[in-house]
Amino acid sequence: MINNTSTSHEIHATPPGDLAIWFFIFAELLAFGVFFVAYAFARAHNVALFDESQQHLNRTSGAINTLVLITSSYFMVRAVAAIKQGLSRECARWIAAAIGMGGVFLVIKLFEFHAKFSAGISLSTNTFYMFYLSLTIFHFMHVILGMVILAAVMLKARGGGYSAENHTGVETGASYWHMVDLLWIILFPLVYVIH
């Protein structure tokens, strides 16, 4: 919620973080966006197959993972809030918590992949599974990349590399991490739920 009278919410003239990350985020969203549109087209051509295959996905683990990533994003919000008050140690701890939740996401996802691969499902099983596997694996790799970025930011924060005045790096990492979260929030209902 935007509250113009509140002093705790500043209005940004430019997006938070380094401008370069926003080019990168835009490109990533575009790549996933094209894939989502392709999914929609492919599904429209074969609704029955998509609906049938979708029944075999583990919606519970998908839902848990959604909560895990949203929680992780919340921890990053706390990290940014902490560094704005100059609390480096606290900032680093919140980032560590966000990374930890990212790890939980990966573990749950690995169980899910394991179940699918054991059932003999591959990219060539059918068009639905091609989309399911490629979208979730691409997203999986983005979670790993996001965790690497956050780890770099955390180490710098722990060493006192950021301050209340200068914390662009924390916002840059947070922006990327929120994008990873956002992608999952679209991906989960699209691939697991909507039918």
Add this chain to the structure above:
Amino acid sequence: MQYKSQAVAKPYFIAAIGLFVGQILFGLIMGYQYVVGDFLFPAIPFNVARMVHTNLLIVWILFGFMGAAYYLIPEEAETELFSPKLALLMFWIFLVAGALTIVGYLAVPYATLAKMTGNDILATMGREFLEQPLPTKVGIVIVALAFLFNISMTVLKGRKTSISLVLLLGLWGLAIFFLFSFYNPSNLVMDKYFWWWTVHLWVEGVWELILGAMLAFVLIKITGVDREVIEKWLYIIIAMTLITGIIGTGHHYFWIGTPEYWQWFGSVFSALEPIPFFMMTVFAFNMVNRRRREHPNKAATLWALGTGVMSFLGAGVWGFLHTLSPVNFYTHGTQITAAHGHMAFYGAYVMVNLTMISYAMPMLRGRSANSGPAQIMEMWAFWLMTVSIVFITLFLTAAGILQIWLQRMGTTPLGFMAAQDQVMLFYWLREITGFVFLIGLVLYIWSFFCKKGTAQAAA
């Protein structure tokens, strides 16, 4: 020129231009064979002319890249080249090996050449663009390794900039992916699969890094814009290049026997490949508009802007034209591919080399820019060659569309040769335009010897 050892770039640039002339002459021979099939038969059959045309292109671009690296790296690293002697030795080895290869192509039948050069020991020949005999391929690896050793050592002992790191990454990638030219599995699907690891990952992967680094270097020099700004652009561009280009390899995997998911991967990722090229265009114009000095070398600025525009059109737009698998189903292997190939190679890799040569050659000859009349002549050459390529591309695109319609879409499809007869007019137009290109190239070379006017003294 700030460092003495940068002078080794000069023979590389001269050889590059010399081989460029050869490439164009063989292009004209082939273009004529399109319309008069038995021209120069049996002395130079079409397949040989084509092989010489494409191989010369690759080799002269490699000469250009090496020359560019030898010029750029010492200046970026702020130190003399590790070993100018090694650079010159490699120049002669590469030139002689290249010349012998071309002589081999022209003097004996290809099968005989294969027998003479030990293709039965390790079969690597007979594949498009990688036709070189085994000794030549080994020679390329040796030259590339010595070259990489030389410039990597230079960077290691000097200042490390983003531009030299991106350039090194591109050049190392170039050498590593060339190794797949030695891998020739007997399964035809696997053969084609890995063949693209050299061919595609060169031109739509690591070469783009080299292009970006060379363009960024010239833009810093001619515009005086802050290095930080240019480096940030460079990083975003190469990130986008790699994100789209690596999996974009899939657009070659539609119909070669690979799994069906490549139709999705290839279509989606390669559809995004124009983005880094578009960013390159915006980058070039943006930097020139924000220039903080008026560099006397106007011709180099024109080439740099031209690279941005033409690489976007040729690689980006003409690539996108036939990259989606449902479209490619019809366009695959038609003149549309040839149209794209001509404008993409010219717009990206020919022009970036000519940009670098345009900027560096006057420096290597002891002045910051050529005289006004020489530059005007060079700019005429720019327009003649660039406009010619645009028209060659348009004619080939028209030929391609007609070919697809007659051969693959009508109710009574024609056979390949019958369809070719119907598009003959466009092949004639292409050949005539090719001669205009040659005039541009002659004018370009002439501009190096233009004595009129006074050159700008070295800064």
